[in-house]
Amino acid sequence: MSEELLRLENLSIDYKVKEGYLSAVKDVNFSINKGEIFAVVGESGCGKSTVAHSIMNLLPGGNETITGKVIFKGRDLREVTEKEMEKIRGKEIGMIFQNPLDSLNPVYTVGSQVAEAIELDKVDKTEAWNRVVELFKDVKMPDAEERAKSFPHELSGGMRQRVMIAMMISRNPELLIADEPTTALDVTIEAQILAIIKALKEQFNTAVMLITHNFGLVAEVADKIGVMYAGEMVETGDVFEIFKNPVHPYTRLLMAALPRKTKNEGRLQTIEGNVPRITEKKPGCRFANRCPYATEKCKTEDPPMVMVGEDHMVRCHEIGKEEK
Amino acid sequence: MIVVSFLVFSLMYMMPGDPIDMVVDRKVSQEKKAEIAHEMGYDQPFLTQYVNWVDDTIHGDFGTSTRYKTDVWGLMKERIPYSLQLCGWSLIVELIIALPLGLLCAMKKDSFFDRFTVNFSLFLTAVPGFWLGALFIIIFAVELGWLPISGYAGPEYFVLPIATCVLTGMGGTLRITKSEVLDVINEKYVTTAYAKGLPKRTVMIKHVLRNSLILVTTLVFMSIPWLISGAVIIEKVFGLPGMGNLLLNSITVQDMPVVQAVLLLIAILTVLCNLASDLIMGVLDPRIRLSMAGGDN
Numbered sequence: 001m002s003e004e005l006l007r008l009e010n011l012s013i014d015y016k017v018k019e020g021y022l023s024a025v026k027d028v029n030f031s032i033n034k035g036e037i038f039a040v041v042g043e044s045g046c047g048k049s050t051v052a053h054s055i056m057n058l059l060p061g062g063n064e065t066i067t068g069k070v071i072f073k074g075r076d077l078r079e080v081t082e083k084e085m086e087k088i089r090g091k092e093i094g095m096i097f098q099n100p101l102d103s104l105n106p107v108y109t110v111g112s113q114v115a116e117a118i119e120l121d122k123v124d125k126t127e128a129w130n131r132v133v134e135l136f137k138d139v140k141m142p143d144a145e146e147r148a149k150s151f152p153h154e155l156s157g158g159m160r161q162r163v164m165i166a167m168m169i170s171r172n173p174e175l176l177i178a179d180e181p182t183t184a185l186d187v188t189i190e191a192q193i194l195a196i197i198k199a200l201k202e203q204f205n206t207a208v209m210l211i212t213h214n215f216g217l218v219a220e221v222a223d224k225i226g227v228m229y230a231g232e233m234v235e236t237g238d239v240f241e242i243f244k245n246p247v248h249p250y251t252r253l254l255m256a257a258l259p260r261k262t263k264n265e266g267r268l269q270t271i272e273g274n275v276p277r278i279t280e281k282k283p284g285c286r287f288a289n290r291c292p293y294a295t296e297k298c299k300t301e302d303p304p305m306v307m308v309g310e311d312h313m314v315r316c317h318e319i320g321k322e323e324k
Numbered sequence: 325m326i327v328v329s330f331l332v333f334s335l336m337y338m339m340p341g342d343p344i345d346m347v348v349d350r351k352v353s354q355e356k357k358a359e360i361a362h363e364m365g366y367d368q369p370f371l372t373q374y375v376n377w378v379d380d381t382i383h384g385d386f387g388t389s390t391r392y393k394t395d396v397w398g399l400m401k402e403r404i405p406y407s408l409q410l411c412g413w414s415l416i417v418e419l420i421i422a423l424p425l426g427l428l429c430a431m432k433k434d435s436f437f438d439r440f441t442v443n444f445s446l447f448l449t450a451v452p453g454f455w456l457g458a459l460f461i462i463i464f465a466v467e468l469g470w471l472p473i474s475g476y477a478g479p480e481y482f483v484l485p486i487a488t489c490v491l492t493g494m495g496g497t498l499r500i501t502k503s504e505v506l507d508v509i510n511e512k513y514v515t516t517a518y519a520k521g522l523p524k525r526t527v528m529i530k531h532v533l534r535n536s537l538i539l540v541t542t543l544v545f546m547s548i549p550w551l552i553s554g555a556v557i558i559e560k561v562f563g564l565p566g567m568g569n570l571l572l573n574s575i576t577v578q579d580m581p582v583v584q585a586v587l588l589l590i591a592i593l594t595v596l597c598n599l600a601s602d603l604i605m606g607v608l609d610p611r612i613r614l615s616m617a618g619g620d621n
């Protein structure tokens with residue numbers, strides 16, 4: 001029933017920076033099935049956006065080195081030419097960016113920017129415009145017809161985010177990457193946007209990779225979850241499984257820090273210490289400096305990815321031993 | 325503008341030599357000279373002369389040329405079309421060449437093409453216009469005989485002057501375009517444009533170049549006075565019967581009314597260009613359009 005759509009295999013991304021290389025993403029593995037909502041959570045700077053952009057091959061270009069595979073519908077997108085990638089973007093994979101405020105071109109009306117995407121599928125102008133208005137209604141844009149003729153600076157942050165969503169679902173992609181689609185918005189609008197994303201999944205069987213800081217949000221919509229820490233995917237698995245039985249020390253701390261009340265309070269709370277910036281390649285667990293269970297081995301050896309249940313993977317030395 | 329006219333007036337007033345000497349023969353007696361000077365108003369104190377001139381100008385009377393003894397406006401009217409055509413065509417050709425080149429240089433940043441184009445245009449900017457003009461005359465007019473040397477008797481007489489103007493002026497526009505394009509390429513909405521699935525070409529033209537134009541056209545319009553000052557020299561080199569030539573000749577013979585009028589015209593043009601650049605910015609950028617229409621933001 002569930003067919004695999006996207007699989008990342010040992011994806012690593014280094015940025016060239018002043019100090020040398022910043023290992024922003026290391027050995028990330030996960031897969032998303034058709035019609036599934038996969039949530040990626042983790043503190044700011046842990047590499048979530050970097051992973052998302054690399055799937056679309058939209059990293060800034062110039063200072064990054066990428067290794068590993070991005071397999072989408074059986075094809076490795078890392079091997080695909082730029083021309084072929086252009087056909088995949090928007091059509092097969094859509095992406096909503098973290099910051100809706102400057103993600104729209106200030107000189108064109110928002111409607112024409114959405115229409116521009118639709119017209120790529122050889123739809124004529126009036127037809128495209130009608131679809132834009134339809135889409136604006138779908139994403140609950142107030143005054144859809146009027147708003148389509150507005151310029152981005154005339155819209156609020158929430159409206160611009162709706163425009164972005166309308167644009168990215170306009171071509172019915174099979175996978176939608178949503179990079180913190182609600183972080184900039186208030187709680188009521190957040191709920192509406194989530195409802196839109198859920199409806200999309202139910203209506204069109206769209207798979208969604210949802211990036212967020214917000215655990216409350218994850219519990220509400222996600223099917224699977226991936227916890228990232230300092231560029232590594234430390235735990236992946238089914239949402240219920242992980243909420244019931246968090247295994248990795250970092251996930252546990254996150255859960256413990258979670259007051260299960262309103263969504264806003266559900267945002268990740270701080271844990272003692274800082275996320276390290278990894279600029280040199282040396283073995284050891286990246287969480288060791290903050291981990292309550294850390295041993296000598298943790299500081300000198302890379303922890304392996306251990307399977308602790310069906311589809312439930314954890315990267316940790318200690319757990320691996322306990323479970324054996 | 326007032327400042328310009330006043331400055332020019334003062335400078336001409338202080339220039340060595342008596343304008344009357346240029347008009348009359350050396351042999352004419354002192355009395356006769358004084359009489360002519362009186363007729364032309366040159367015996368009055370400096371400020372009175374200035375005020376008179378301003379008064380006449382406002383009433384559309386630019387005075388009478390001391391050299392040609394004819395109406396200054398009439399002199400200018402014949403010459404304006406030449407200068408306007410030279411500057412206008414130079415501007416258009418410059419934009420047609422410099423904008424795409426700037427875009428290409430930005431897209432292929434640090435490639436051989438980029439370095440060669442930028443350095444070559446820099447070199448051309450540094451070369452004096454009259455020198456390049458003279459070189460062109462030697463090569464294309466004298467040696468090859470493809471084009472006329474100087475003067476004006478048909479459109480082909482414009483080719484070399486425009487080429488000179490464009491080549492010496494292009495570097496600035498090219499570099500502005502390149503740096504602005506490089507700025508815009510990093511904007512988030514450009515990434516959005518790619519994410520929609522637009523091909524690179526479309527993104528570059530519809531999003532990157534279009535948005536760069538806001539600043540580029542504004543700056544280009546503001547630089548038109550430089551273009552004009554360059555054209556003055558080039559008119560002289562190619563003997564085009566335009567305003568620049570008139571201006572330079574008039575300065576040498578201290579033909580005050582003509583110099584005044586031409587410079588005034590250039591000052592007016594400068595102000596108009598600044599105004600036009602504001603208007604164009606408004607047309608190109610909806611955020612400004614709104615605030616200019618007095619709407620809220």
Ligand SMILES: Nc1ncnc2c1ncn2[C@@H]1O[C@H](COP(=O)(O)OP(=O)(O)OP(=O)(O)O)[C@@H](O)[C@H]1O
Nearest residue numbers: 015017022024043044045046047048049050051060
């Ligand atoms: N172009 C770049 N050059 C150098 N370093 C970068 C670049 N982009 C991101 N980084 C660094 O890579 C790391 C991961 O960044 P990324 O944007 O992927 O984090 P994130 O998880 O999306 O954070 P947030 O939740 O704040 O959006 C950060 O340390 C960031 O500083």
Ligand code: SF4
Nearest residue numbers: 285288291298316317
């Ligand atoms: S490997 Fe060691 S340091 Fe890392 S999370 Fe597990 S116990 Fe903690």
Ligand SMILES: [Mg+2]
Nearest residue numbers: 048049098179
């Ligand atoms: Mg991010």
